[in-house]
Amino acid sequence: MNVSVMQENLARGLQIVSRAVSSRATLPVLANVLLKTENAGLKLTATNLEIGINCWVPGKVAEEGEITVPAKLITDLVASLPNQRIDLQLSVKDRTLKLVCAGSRSSIKGIDADEFPVVAAISDAPATSVEARALREALGEVVFAAASDESRPILTGVLTKLSRETMTLAAADNYRIAVRSVKLNTAVAAELTIVVPARSYAELMRILPDADDPIEITVTPNKSQVLFHVEGIDLVSRLIEGQFPNYEPVIPTAHTSRAVLDREAFLAGTRRASIFARDSANIVKIEVGADGSDGNPVSITAHAADIGDNADSLEATVEGSATTIAFNARYLIDALSNLGSDEAALELSGPLAPGVIRGVGKDDYVHVIMPVRTAS
């Protein structure tokens, strides 16, 4: 292997693929990144067996070849080099990669490329594509709601349903659920439902450009893996097997009170209350419709025995009957801080019914939080 690339391009590529490097690799080769000449450039690959990332770096190939080298070492080295041409040359005999850049010469001992697991090269035609920016926004409103503990593995994934021209993303952790729909660039031939690990989507969000480039989505026929392809980058993820809970019945279709609030103010008030809620199971109470001290129709309060209490009253437009509800502050903060609109609507149907948060003027998103039953 003998290839020349620009430092800037190689550094960016390594930074992208190193997201997929296992931090606690079971196989030593999984701590490495695979470098392979391909399509008149250099393909970088890393995998932790759950996700794999390929990234193509433009370059000038004098001799084909492939090798794996420790990902952290080469990433740190390349990041420290000046933005000039880097010549990479592999000595096959002693599996050593030599890097020459400006006056710097390094050699890195590697492991044979044969030992690197195959990151599925999915050759099927993409099912559809979606705009990168739209997908990134949608994932931002959904992925955080997935379960982080493994007690129900299916809930660590994000339900992804492709139907006609709509992609529906749903994530839930048993106490809350976020559902968002995104318009696809092209209609899918057949309806397709998969469950993608939330961690894979979190990595995808980091890779997606803030542009309207199309992201191609391909699912293997046996529904074991999904491939997201954007210019120069592949992200392959395994899929979670099993049945995602039927969430549609738990999303309220009506409400008895509705408050429209400034999202930032609502979030700030909840954060303040949560400081006091830390010692009382993180519970904040929201009163809608009863005039607070300042004549504002929504109040957020938290009370901790022996610590103190806090009350914020918020301006809002309220319809319907007065009600009080208690939530775990964390769920409220998560929902409000990820909501992609300036105004939030809170829809309630009594203290023990699910609370609904929507973005005002956005009918493609719904977030449901289960309340906390309190004594009083």
Place this chain on the structure above:
Amino acid sequence: MSRSRARSSASFESCSPPARVTNTAARTILHADLDAFYASVEVLDDPSLRGRPVIVGGRPDERGVVSAASYEARRYGVHSAMPLRTAARLCPDGAFVTGHPDRYRDVSTAVMRIFASFTPLVEPISLDEAFLDVTASRAAFGDGGTIALELKRRVRDETGLVVSVGVASNKLCAKIASDLRKPDALVVVAPGQEAAFLAPLPVGRLWGVGPQVRQALIDYGVSTIGQLASVSGAALRRRFGAHGLELGQRARGVDPSPVTPTQAPKSIGHEHTFSRDVVERSRLEATLLDIAESVASRLRAHGLAAGAIQLKLRYEGFETITRQMPLPRQTRESEPIYEAGVALLERTRSTAPVRLIGLTAIGLAELQQLTLFDEQPRSERVARSLDAVRARFGESAITRARLLADRPQRRFDFGERPTADAGRPPNDEAR
């Protein structure tokens, strides 16, 4: 009986100088304490025990401890927490009875209901003890002494039990007063006379004076509460810090602490002592399941949910360990409590013989996170139905199949009762 009551009823008003000002703003607090509660309930249920030394806790040859003793038994030197075998030695003719915790709870509920008919401000301390703030009830029922007499009469008429009552302007003095001339006491401390009332009593009677503080005070030349009251705040602060200032206040009969109705428990626990030390994991787990059900049932009864679970293990030789872990979500169901107990047991990695095993629900809160998909509402409905069946037909009316084979006897807070393996040949009985 009424004679002895008349004798032991006393008013502290008699030996106080005329009060300069009757402090009408003062609170009126009652401390009501049932005399020898468990033993008295046993006598009620078995009149043949009347007049005999009754010792509640188990058979005299068992390994547990005395949970209650009648006044007759106390004359022999028997007291609660004493090993049953010691009690049997001191009082060989005593009537040893196994306790009936569910019965005590029922009787206690009836008594607390009587208390609640005098004031909504009832703070139960235990099954047989409560504070009542009757300040606002005086207009309807008369002064503290009158209310106390009426309360004693109603408890006796309606339950057959005898209650000692202390009346004072605060909880501290009311508690000390009720304890002063037990049994069947009625002691009234007039407002303004708190310090005079406390002055001759030993300092050890005060809240916050344990053996160490008491010894330190005695070294300081202070043995009565009156002497403590005359020590300057600065000196107490130097010696005992902020706690010293509080002690000085209390010694002068000042206690602003309010009567807090239905004090929520900070923890709810159950434990079981085996008649023979147990090694088999299956037996320990079956016991944990039984304990988890008791804990969950009491959580539901209190309307609380547990945030964490603590496992207690006592090995042979009395070495005791506790291990705790948070629960993934708050619960009032037996299953997650049991699972946490098993996980904690697993974590000890010990195979040493176990003498006592217990679970305590901690991080209690009067709230519960509702869920989207779990079958929690259904399982909670099942659990509540079980509670209802047990409340009506007794603890053993319904149980899990798993617990039938190897069901340990339910334990309250007494010692040992026969268990399923009682028929096995004794091995290391000498221990």
